[in-house]
Each structure stands twice: as structure tokens, then as C-alpha cells.
Amino acid sequence: MSATRLLVLGVVRMRGQAHGYQVRRELLTWHADKWANVQPGSIYHALKKMTGEGLLEQVADEEGVSAGPDRVAYRLTEDGETEFQVLLGRALVEEDATGYSLSAAVTMMTSLPRARAINLLKQQLAHLEARATSTHYARDHAVEMGQPAHVAELYQLWSLHAEASVNWIKAMIEHLEAGEYVMAGEGGPAFGEPPE
Template sequence: MHPYEMYQLLVARAEDRLVKIRPGSLYHAVVRLADRGLLAEVGRDREGNRPERTTYSLTEAGRTALVDWVETRLSVPTNEYPEFPVAVAQMHNLPEGEVVQVLDRRLVALRAELDFHGELIAAHTAIELHEPYWLDTRYQHAMLAAQIHWIEQLLDDLRSGRLVWQDPQHQVDHAETGRHDISDIAHEGASA
């Protein structure tokens, strides 16, 4: 398979929603993998006036590296440092009304994304695509649903008054009132 064909396949499978993919970067990544012996050049061809295309296949070393990578990512939890939890940790810096407004906007976007993944699941099911090929879609659907549920609960707590919000201008600096004790606990838990 040549790099542009790989790119087209990734887009057709909607895997460009998992990783940012650009044809040029993919081409350079393929060359680096070939240089490391993880891919092997199996042929070159040219159609008309188009540039020559190099076709690659996975080597045995490449297959081993792939299996090792997948097994590690599936078995070892890692913090991927997504931006949303950082924003949640800092949203106390916004007035309550603004928090509600921006989270409402996020919900609209998340629900659209959830609908898209629901449509993908329905399409995969309709064509009887072997389920292991689209488990990532089910996972993303579940994660989106969980985030939507969490935000809906938070908004309900804010709107009902169960969660009391302080105006950012009247907040106490918690750096001296024990917040650092929480980080000590978090670091102890991470090293256990």
C-alpha cells in the first residue's frame, strides 16, 4: 500500500478523528518506519503523469512493534493530558453565568459528535462490518455520552443552586489553605 492509499483508507474509516493525519506527514512517517526496518518497500509504480508511488508492506519487525505498542496502550493506563480537565480545574476563574454559557455550547458540540458516532455505529452494523474493526467508535461514543452526562449534572447543580459559585473577584486564594495537601495525596496515590 502506498502512503496516499493509507491516508485515503484512514479517512474512509473515520480514523482521522482519532489522530491528526496529513498526507505529507504520513508520507514522512512511512519513510521513517521503512528506515527503521518496520516497513519494507515492495514496489514502485506510476500512472500517467502522476508522480511515482512507492508501495510498502509491514515487516515482521513492524508487526512485532505494532503488537507491542497496542498491548502496552491497552494494558497500561497513562494520563494523556487532555485540555478539558485543565479547563474544568480553572473554570472557577469565570463567572457562573459564563460557565453555564460555555458548557451549554460544549454540550451542543458534544451531542452532534455523539450523534455522528451513533450514525457510524448504525452504518457499521448495517453493513455487518466485523465489530473488532470499529470498537474505537463504540469507545468514543461511550466517552462522549459520559462527558455529556457529567456536564448535564454539573449544569443542573449550578442552575439549581446545589453548587454554590463564587464570583472570581471574591475568591480566596486557596494556595495557602490546604490545596497543596491534596496534591501531596495525589502524588502518593500515583506512586503507590
């Protein structure tokens, strides 16, 4: 799954409509190029590709809104809203070797109702706990599995990463269950929600 695709849809969604430059500026302000590997050129590519797929539509520029050369504004279509919700849910559940998609999903998770976000994160937790168990086993049995003894150090690294991920997701679930953060449908301005 592409973190860029999720974040571009998310930014256009939260703004109601946005020019490519506005999407790019927003994501670079968030430093998404570092934690989600969102490259500036890929933002414009994603906007054009998703417009061609019917997920975004071009809208007329409001007079005076854009003084620069980037005068094409975009907004989500109904299919774009569906795609955003599907990508967000998938990124919160599926294993993510790079961490880019999960990082993008955590950024946009307040766009979901609280109960749905908790449920999806619990599914992610199950995946992470399974990975932790398998890396612990590999660490403890590397030589028996025919690996050189020093390879156990690599399994130890993976084991520590898996444990940290499990602890992090458990804490995030606890925060959500305790009512932290404003989530979609809770009456307050949830980050990522479109303007009214």
C-alpha cells in the first residue's frame, strides 16, 4: 500500500479541496518525506493518477485563491472517500515492513470513529504479537535452525523491534480507550476531518 496515496487523499479530504502545491506544502510541513517516504514529485503523480481513477476531481479555482502557476484544485469524489477509508483501515491492520503506511494511517486515524480505530489497532496488535513470538523463537533457536551463531544477534534486533512495536500499539489502544484525542463523529474538530 502506498503511504503517499493515503496521505494525498487525506490532505485533500481535510481541506475540502486543494491545489497540488497546497498538498505538497502540507505534507512537507509534516515532514512526511522522512517518516512516510513521500517524495514531492510523487504527490503530483498521485493527484493525476487518482484523478484518472475517478478518486479525485478537478474543480474550478476560486478567483484569487491561487496566485501561482498551480491553478488546478482537487476534491475527493464519493469513490475517493471510499478509497481513503479502505486505505486507512488496511494500513492500520496490515503488517508494514517499512512502517510508512502505518505512520500515515496513525496520522489520519482520527478520521475514524473511536470504536473502529480501536478494533483495527487490535487486529494490528495480533499481527505484531505473532511476529514477536516468531522472532523470539528464531533468536532462541538460530543455531538449531542451521544458522551461524552470530545470526542470533540479528534475530535479537528484530525481537527488540517487535517488542517495542507491541508495547507502542498497546499504549495507543489504551489512550484511545481512555478517550484521548478527538475522533470522527465526536462533535469536536477531529484532525483530518473535512470542513463543514
